[in-house]
Amino acid sequence: MASMFRAASVAFFCVLSVAAAVAQPVTPSASTQGFHSRARLIDGGRQGEHWLAGVEITLDQGFKTYWRNPGDSGLPPRFDWSGSENVAGTEVRWPAPKRHEDAAGVAYVYGKKAVLPILVTPKDPAKPVKLVLALEYGVCKDICIPAHADLTLDLTGADSERKTIEAALAKVPQPQPLAAQAELSVLSITPLAQDKPAYAVTVRAPSGQTPALFAEGPDNWFFSVSHPAEGDRFTVTVEEKPKDASGPVPVRLTLVAGDKAIETEVSLDAPGQPR
Structure with a gap:
């Protein structure tokens, strides 16, 4: 749809x-x-x-x-x-x-x-x-x-x-590796047991600021991001992907809080495991 x-x-x-x-x-x-x-x-x-x-x-x-x-x-x-x-x-x-x-x-x-x-x-x-x-x-x-x-x-x-x-x-997200020791960081990505492929993404953000997360993949991959009312864990769900898709699949996670923004590249292998 x-x-x-x-x-x-x-x-x-x-x-x-x-x-x-x-x-x-x-x-x-x-x-x-x-x-x-x-x-x-x-x-x-x-x-x-x-x-x-x-x-x-x-x-x-x-x-x-x-x-x-x-x-x-x-x-x-x-x-x-x-x-x-x-x-x-x-x-x-x-x-x-x-x-x-x-x-x-x-x-x-x-x-x-x-x-x-x-x-x-x-x-x-x-x-x-x-x-x-x-x-x-x-x-x-x-x-x-x-x-x-x-x-x-x-x-x-x-x-x-x-x-x-x-x-x-100055507002363009800066590249940053997974689990970087910074005040704004994507800390981990873990598979979830759901009907559709989904991942728990844990982040760190400055105290008092509400972060926003954006997920992007290759052409014809579409993700949704569930934003928690509070806390530091998001759910990223693969809503659509090509039928013949196979890993590794590059995924870019953009994390924004206040006037700071970073982007972290992760890769999903064929079984859907992040690395």
Whole structure:
């Protein structure tokens, strides 16, 4: 059922996006007004061998957009940089999301303003870089509506938005091994005896802060995370997986508490044992 809903959402998204593109041709600029939102490209200047840029989505009051994993429903951002000039590659860095639960289920979202830092690798560092982005993203209040923005920006090195991008980078979860001796840590993952494959995930968080946990796997793997009212143990359940799936299966656990966030990679072998 979840996969059918996701497929329907993506199909609906694609149809509306194509219709909007045909009906409303636009000239790309650094900033575009969308459905209850505004998207723009921002320049953070040079950072070593890279250019530092960002995609900023500002939302109207009460609206939200989605993380790379949207949760039970929603539309993750999609980036098409193919029209860019002198760009060898782009890497999106993802600040930690918020967990939002309503009648539609659990979604992983950004509210008010989302800034996604982009590390841009030029083909020739001595030549100018021009970013051209076709951006698809979801905007949601009661229902999710697809939005599209055509954006372009010449990176000049003026670093006018460097502080904004650096503030977003500070919210990107830091890689951390299992059972690390830190105030925020994923301590253990243990199989549970349930109808579906499930795991107890024990964490450590700073005193007085309520942690949130997000679980991600390969394509066509879908997880749910049961959040305790209090305590430090979550239940992660494999809701869907490919029929021919075999281990080892990489799973990324993102743990957030307050303004701190870490991500821990674990691996499930063929019988479902973590390692």
